[in-house]
């Protein structure tokens with residue numbers, strides 16, 4: 001092959017919060033064509049980073065930039081220009097380095113990692129003396145490095161990056177602040193439709209992971225996390241499969257999922273989740289009050305149309321009759337509740353959603369895993385007040401930040417565990433959003449909340465505090481006044497139940513109504 005002279009033409013990714021710099025040699029022809037780093041579909045770089053941080057594989061360049069900035073990773077290459085044959089690092093001649101001082105002067109870079117041996121050698125030759133930070137060479141994620149298995153790459157990258165991962169306390173924003181945050185993110189160039197895709201994909205991934213973790217715990221043996229992920233390899237998201245083309249044994253291993261979608265944007269999260277789960281080979285049924293083309297809310301309308309084009313028409317039930325709904329739910333291993341989110345208000349949930357929630361709660365009581373999108377339907381994300389009826393979830397995947405209603409006393413009976421899906425790099429927007437919104441979104445408040453959760457061992461694998469039952473000292477003073485319902489609840493609750501244990505708070509009717517509301 002004849003060498004080509006190549007000038008680096010992709011902008012580095014970094015900002016003042018970056019803590020780690022990752023460097024390759026020079027973008028390959030596929031990356032140059034894609035206009036971003038590690039653009040060859042067989043290159044495992046993005047799959048490895050997603051697995052390291054336990055999040056869905058980023059789809060777009062914008063998703064990739066967001067992941068890097070959010071995780072404090074600066075990304076560039078050692079070389080500004082060189083002569084190279086295709087993507088062969090061994091053929092590099094006439095090499096000239098990039099001016100990395102752009103990154104070192106803007107950010108407090110604490111570690112440099114080369115994504116392959118050649119990049120490490122070039123850094124040592126051209127850069128190490130100038131910048132004074134030594135470089136650790138990681139195995140290449142290129143398909144040319146075929147001997148490195150995906151699982152081994154993930155381990156190596158995890159060990160390298162984990163010490164530098166940001167460990168910030170989860171933050172609570174009021175619902176108006178969350179809306180302001182979404183708008184600020186949109187104004188800075190990430191459309192709401194992109195946020196919704198990330199939200200739905202994170203929701204689906206959390207639901208599948210939780211299902212597999214519970215199944216594994218119950219069978220005490222490892223279960224394949226998806227149809228293509230055997231040999232302890234993390235799931236290969238870039239190789240979607242459908243249930244139809246899987247061997248019988250794999251089809252049996254995949255959960256049947258019912259996704260309940262409302263007609264607002266919470267429903268949009270559900271449509272994206274349904275599409276993701278179907279791509280992963282799950283049997284998916286979407287319950288919706290309207291056909292995708294009749295959904296008015298944006299970006300939910302766009303998300304529903306996109307998902308419906310990937311799903312079989314038979315898997316979409318529009319305002320099903322009660323019996324049809326019950327039949328669909330009877331088959332569900334996982335129920336995704338994407339009926340109502342932060343837009344919900346009121347003391348009662350109107351039909352058909354009320355009937356859907358009751359049917360879903362009944363199915364959950366028989367063993368299905370219920371996962372709520374953003375907030376359980378019927379629970380006020382702002383006040384934590386539960387309407388009649390209210391969805392009871394085993395896990396709530398809430399987008400970007402906590403909302404006040406998720407941490408109120410008794411909300412846990414509806415939310416289950418709460419996990420934050422970090423779907424956007426929110427730090428640059430927080431000062432503005434917090435300034436606008438008064439005291440309800442202070443990080444200090446959250447430090448206390450999170451410290452309490454951590455003290456009880458509730459921190460999840462992402463370093464986020466999984467919110468468990470509030471401690472008794474969280475009772476608002478007003479609630480101390482005598483109240484028959486409250487006294488009965490306290491008396492009946494005095495049965496040795498430890499709210500920080502894994503035991504479910506039985507009998508649940510105690511928590512049907514929030515006595516503080």
Ligand SMILES: NC(=O)C1=CN([C@@H]2O[C@H](COP(=O)(O)OP(=O)(O)OC[C@H]3O[C@@H](n4cnc5c(N)ncnc54)[C@H](OP(=O)(O)O)[C@@H]3O)[C@@H](O)[C@H]2O)[C@@H](O)CC1
Pocket residue numbers: 182192193195196197199200262263264265266267268269297298299339340341342343344345346347348349350351353373374375399
């Ligand atoms: N914005 C974005 O880009 C992003 C948003 N995201 C997601 O969007 C969610 C917020 O979406 P949203 O604002 O559309 O509100 P949402 O929770 O779907 O509720 C509206 C629906 O509720 C209904 N409804 C209300 N009260 C009711 C009652 N009592 N009983 C029955 N129904 C009632 C109301 O019905 P209507 O009044 O129109 O008849 C309407 O249909 C948020 O939680 C997050 O999940 C993320 O993906 C990130 C990107």
Ligand SMILES: [K+]
Pocket residue numbers: 266337338339340341372373374375376377
């Ligand atoms: K919901």
